[in-house]
Amino acid sequence: GAVVSQHPSRVICKSGTSVKIECRSLDFQATTMFWYRQFPKQSLMLMATSNEGSKATYEQGVEKDKFLINHASLTLSTLTVTSAHPEDSSFYICSASGTGMRTNSPLHFGNGTRLTVT
Amino acid sequence: SQQGEEDPQALSIQEGENATMNCSYKTSINNLQWYRQNSGRGLVHLILIRSNEREKHSGRLRVTLDTSKKSSSLLITASRAADTASYFCATDRTGANNLFFGTGTRLTVIP
Numbered sequence: 001g002a003v004v005s006q007h008p009s010r011v012i013c014k015s016g017t018s019v020k021i022e023c024r025s026l027d028f029q030a031t032t033m034f035w036y037r038q039f040p041k042q043s044l045m046l047m048a049t050s051n052e053g054s055k056a057t058y059e060q061g062v063e064k065d066k067f068l069i070n071h072a073s074l075t076l077s078t079l080t081v082t083s084a085h086p087e088d089s090s091f092y093i094c095s096a097s098g099t100g101m102r103t104n105s106p107l108h109f110g111n112g113t114r115l116t117v118t
Numbered sequence: 119s120q121q122g123e124e125d126p127q128a129l130s131i132q133e134g135e136n137a138t139m140n141c142s143y144k145t146s147i148n149n150l151q152w153y154r155q156n157s158g159r160g161l162v163h164l165i166l167i168r169s170n171e172r173e174k175h176s177g178r179l180r181v182t183l184d185t186s187k188k189s190s191s192l193l194i195t196a197s198r199a200a201d202t203a204s205y206f207c208a209t210d211r212t213g214a215n216n217l218f219f220g221t222g223t224r225l226t227v228i229p
Binding site for chain 1: 218
């Protein structure tokens with residue numbers, strides 16, 4: 001089945017620094033990738049949708065200058081949390097859908113990245 | 119908010135019993151999907167039901183969909199300790215996988 005790899009699985013950074021999270025589709029071409037944020041014991045909130053080669057579409061309330069998304073190739077999307085603050089600490093999860101997948105095909109998720117900002 | 123709601127928020131049952139989780143949503147949908155999440159991990163797709171379907175089965179899973187009530191249920195029969203996880207419904211309005219997740223049910227199956 002389709003595999004999505006997310007890296008790193010955990011990262012601890014100091015306040016004010018930037019952190020990059022990678023999401024790779026290993027065995028299919030991901031034309032669309034989705035980035036979610038999840039607070040402890042809560043649901044996933046869609047942050048943005050990225051299509052290969054174009055600018056990401058951000059959900060209302062998500063700061064595009066804070067959460068930079070790049071989807072430069074069909075197998076890689078990155079989320080960069082810029083000037084991180086403790087309130088950015090969260091679990092970030094990516095998912096992907098791609099070419100050859102039927103409409104109504106389920107998404108494939110990465111295993112998530114736990115970001116802790118100290 | 120387009121986020122759906124699930125109930126119960128938490129459910130604890132004995133191994134072998136059935137578990138039922140409910141999901142309500144607000145908008146019209148193309149399909150509704152159920153996912154499972156083990157603690158601190160990504161999501162695993164369980165089952166997808168289209169808006170023109172009313173019931174679907176997959177192994178020990180049974181999903182129903184009532185679009186008139188904007189609700190869905192997930193039934194896990196003959197539960198096992200390994201079923202312990204959080205379960206989320208997610209609605210897809212267009213079929214393009216732009217998913218909005220419910221609040222989730224945390225299921226604990228006691229061996």
